[in-house]
Amino acid sequence: MATNWFPGHMAKALREMKEMLKQVDLVIETCDARIPAASRNPELVRLIQNKPSLLVLNKEDLADPAVTRLWLEQFASQGLEALPCSSIRRLGCKQIVLAAKRLTQDKTDRALAKGRIFRPVRILVAGIPNTGKSTLINALSSRKAAQTADKPGVTRQLSWIKAGPLELLDSPGVLWPRIDSQLQQRHLAATGAIKDNLLSGEDIARQTLEELCRLYPDLIRQRFRIDPLAADLDRLEQAAVSRGCLMSGGRADIERFAALFLDELRGGRIGRISLEKPGAAG
Ligand SMILES: Nc1nc2c(ncn2[C@@H]2O[C@H](COP(=O)(O)OP(=O)(O)O)[C@@H](O)[C@H]2O)c(=O)[nH]1
Ligand SMILES: [Mg+2]
Numbered sequence: 001m002a003t004n005w006f007p008g009h010m011a012k013a014l015r016e017m018k019e020m021l022k023q024v025d026l027v028i029e030t031c032d033a034r035i036p037a038a039s040r041n042p043e044l045v046r047l048i049q050n051k052p053s054l055l056v057l058n059k060e061d062l063a064d065p066a067v068t069r070l071w072l073e074q075f076a077s078q079g080l081e082a083l084p085c086s087s088i089r090r091l092g093c094k095q096i097v098l099a100a101k102r103l104t105q106d107k108t109d110r111a112l113a114k115g116r117i118f119r120p121v122r123i124l125v126a127g128i129p130n131t132g133k134s135t136l137i138n139a140l141s142s143r144k145a146a147q148t149a150d151k152p153g154v155t156r157q158l159s160w161i162k163a164g165p166l167e168l169l170d171s172p173g174v175l176w177p178r179i180d181s182q183l184q185q186r187h188l189a190a191t192g193a194i195k196d197n198l199l200s201g202e203d204i205a206r207q208t209l210e211e212l213c214r215l216y217p218d219l220i221r222q223r224f225r226i227d228p229l230a231a232d233l234d235r236l237e238q239a240a241v242s243r244g245c246l247m248s249g250g251r252a253d254i255e256r257f258a259a260l261f262l263d264e265l266r267g268g269r270i271g272r273i274s275l276e277k278p279g280a281a282g
Contacts (some may be wrong), residue, residue, distance in 0.1 A: 040055075055083075058132040064216075068274065
């Protein structure tokens with residue numbers, strides 16, 4: 001069911017974004033701090049490579065802080081400006097404003113030298129769906145100017161929003177036509193960046209639970225009361241039974257539990273979890 005993978009509005013958004021780049025001083029690229037590899041669109045990265053840019057690792061409140069630190073070190077070593085942020089809690093916003101001003105200082109100074117009056121720093125906020133672009137804009141502008149939603153595909157129009165010294169352009173999330181890595185594809189689905197119906201919810205849940213049993217056994221043991229390290233078990237079924245997610249007759253209701261598990265994961269209720277570490281193969 002790959003019908004919605006690269007819908008027409010995303011292709012159109014990329015084209016429009018290319019046009020908008022001429023008008024902006026800086027691009028803020030948002031990614032999901034839990035999956036900083038899978039949640040960056042290589043086509044967008046290519047599109048903005050010659051523009052000053054700032055990578056925001058958003059939803060930092062849901063990610064493992066130790067792993068986020070590793071990512072920040074890795075991006076710094078690559079000469080890429082990156083900052084952590086929890087736009088929903090408005091944490092990290094001041095640093096973003098300061099970085100945005102610093103990264104565009106040359107341009108501002110040149111404009112002033114030419115005798116131009118003050119002009120706000122113009123910023124395009126771009127990234128894949130559901131990485132919190134609209135929430136970040138609202139946090140930076142201290143009001144609910146941009147529409148947000150816990151599902152991809154809500155922001156469809158490009159529109160400017162004033163935020164003190166900044167002018168922010170919200171944009172629709174853009175995916176790319178081919179995601180080669182199945183692992184990254186699953187990470188995108190598990191965190192809610194792509195619509196669930198692209199992959200089976202049960203498969204995503206089962207594989208992600210397996211992954212979490214390896215990465216965060218203690219969190220899984222605490223939350224689902226199963227043995228995360230026992231061999232040869234369907235842990236999804238075990239966790240469903242342990243949670244009391246049963247059908248009449250007493251068998252595990254795996255479909256219902258898979259949805260519940262993904263909901264808890266996406267909402268951060270299992271704990272602060274990062275699915276990707278720097279350097280790991282995708
Ligand atoms: N926990 C957490 N959730 C966030 C954060 N930023 C955004 N969200 C949530 O992620 C979902 C998508 O946000 P939205 O701003 O609409 O994403 P967009 O598609 O990139 O514009 C919404 O449910 C937001 O409440 C954050 O920093 N932390
Ligand atoms: Mg949006």
